[in-house]
Amino acid sequence: MHKYSKQTRLLLAVDCIIFGFDGEVLKILLIKRGFQPEKGNWSLMGGFVQVNESLDQASNRILKQLTGLEGVYLEQLHTFGETHRDPIERTVSTAYFALIDIHKYETQLSNDYHAEWFSLKRTPKLIFDQQEMVETAKRRIRYKAALHPILFELLPDRFTLPQLQILYESVFNATIDKRNFSKRVLATGLLIKLTDKDKKNSKRGAFYYQLNKKNYYAKFQAFMNFIPNPDTLLL
Amino acid sequence: MHKYSKQTRLLLAVDCIIFGFDGEVLKILLIKRGFQPEKGNWSLMGGFVQVNESLDQASNRILKQLTGLEGVYLEQLHTFGETHRDPIERTVSTAYFALIDIHKYETQLSNDYHAEWFSLKRTPKLIFDQQEMVETAKRRIRYKAALHPILFELLPDRFTLPQLQILYESVFNATIDKRNFSKRVLATGLLIKLTDKDKKNSKRGAFYYQLNKKNYYAKFQAFMNFIPNPDTLLL
DNA sequence: TTTAATAGTGTATGTTATACACGTTATATC
DNA sequence: GATATAACGTGTATAACATACACTATTAAA
Incomplete structure (x- = not known):
């Protein structure tokens, strides 16, 4: 037996919500999307899952591409699977959130992606359902931080x-x-x-x-x- | 623009961990898998996500097929994406857990699937990484029940x-x-x-x-x- | 009527959460 | 060098909540 024939295969993506703390407010890192659709608009850092990598590997790869960081706090948040969340083609996306020490973040890499930190209170409009992803991540981080000492991950x-x-x-x-x-x-x-x-x-x-x-x-x-x-x- | 060309498409599945309470112990509902691989072995109820349904819709469809129930407590648990979790073909699976009133469960449907309730302490060996899914679900239900009144969903x-x-x-x-x-x-x-x-x-x-x-x-x-x-x- | 088995209830004590205000320290300024 | 300033660091009294613990009530069955 080689394959599950007759089943539809879908695009699977990973999107990362990257939190940082500058000493005053919580921020998230966004990039200007480099390809169509929504090219040039603010977006989470994401990418398609490759056939030879797990979801966790994909999210770590994407996090490293954007921040240069490895081994930071990264946790699966939720998988978003509405049928038309991406207007181009059915894409299911697993969102991850990361907590990083903003001071360790390497800006040279970010420049390649036109990345910018935004205060959570003043985030620009995001593409697709990414606004919902960010809201879900905010709720999760509050919920978890009320019970577990995760916020230390944001500090030096x-x-x-x-x-x-x-x-x-x-x-x-x-x-x-x-x-x-x-x-x-x-x-x-x-x-x-x-x-x-x-x-x-x-x-x-x-x-x-x-x-x-x-x-x-x-x-x-x-x-x-x-x-x-x-x-x-x-x- | 029509499609994201050059990207690999993957199989996406949904697996449901269905909890019930018989008055003495917590149980989960398992079926004998009806197709290869692992045909005849105990398994969670699952299925592939269709192109025209969301993940939530897929999990509700699967829950209804097995239990006949609609509108019950059903929550996304975690997405399992190791590359070789299914030996036949790369399949990413989003696990959901359900809490149902075991007395409302309709057995006539279950017979079509050879479904059986198993005490959590005596579950048979499950296929693929489903044992891990069940462990994750057990942890989640305990965690959540320590904080929120979800266990009422299991009672009449x-x-x-x-x-x-x-x-x-x-x-x-x-x-x-x-x-x-x-x-x-x-x-x-x-x-x-x-x-x-x-x-x-x-x-x-x-x-x-x-x-x-x-x-x-x-x-x-x-x-x-x-x-x-x-x-x-x-x- | 006696027995047996489970249901239902109160109090005293310890622990934890909360509300609240002032002296300390080191730099900067005059 | 004296003084002003701005943030740091600390203790206590009270209320709320969690815990430990044991007996009476009820009813069916024997």
Whole structure:
């Protein structure tokens, strides 16, 4: 037996929603699409799945092409399969989302793709159903970050508590009491206090912390319950 | 512009993990596969995605073929895209999971497919990577049920607190104090106490409850925190 | 009428979440 | 060098929630 005859074969694509954090707001990386249809319009980075690569491999390849990064946080989000989502030809697309340290991102590669970071609050109109993909990714990242420490993936190796708090406040669009916040994050045992300070953002300076990697991997799946009223979060 | 030329088209399938609850343990519905390869072996219900149907439509069609049910809880789980997961030909499969009231399940249809319910603890060997699909579905249902009231989808319209508790204990493989359990579930405001009792399972009889549908849909996304040590749950 | 089996209920204690304000530090400025 | 400034870092009291735990009620069957 060689093939499943009489079955229709479809195009299968992968699209990546790449999140970064610049210290103030969450951003996503978009490119100007280089081919028809919708050539020149803002788009997620995507591509067709090749016959000799898995979906995970395809998404990693695409992520590397756009950011130059490998080994970053990348997770399958959802597969979008409406029949006419691509007007040219039936294409099913599996969306992935990535969380990267925006400072490690290599701009020379991005220039080849005319990539730009956009604040999530001011994203341009996207092609096809990509707006829905981004919304789904935003919901997922909020949902997951309310329960698991994924947001550290957006920060550099060394970060301060004020930076971390701004990140959480940005993702959840909420203000958090800094005394309660530091109690909570320090109670997780996930952070190691370093001896030197970041002096860029204040005169006094704020102590750097880094992740306790061992605890991080061990506790990654543990729930955290950072958010006061998670009822407002949607899956 | 008519087509994306030069791109490889792949087979795209949908596989359904159908959960039911018989009052004691969680079960999944399997069929004996009717065609090669692996003909006659136990398998999830699946099929190829047709060119004129979305993924959601395909999964609903397949669910209806096997169970006769429509409008039940059905959610996309994950897309499995390893290159050689199907030995015959590269096939990417999007897995869905369904939660159904086992009593509504129509057996006449199942007989056409030689379908059988299997306790999750005693499932036969499955074809391809379907064992992994089932494991992923089990993790997802536990994870989600720890936070959202999805398990009601497995129960009949009228159910008792002891039945509900057995369901939770079965899903989480844990014992729960019944005083604390009833406090918690009643505090959600999701249940309406009825006036009559189920006398099948005890001499005294246990009051029936039904879902407050309005609150159910309103609070579905709210976190519930039913489980004492969710650290043990994996995504 | 006695037995057996399951249903149903309350309280005390510990843990966790929340609300809330001021002294500390280091640079920059005068 | 004194002072002003701007952000950092910390503790406590209260409320809410989670947990541990045991007996009485009900009804069918013997």
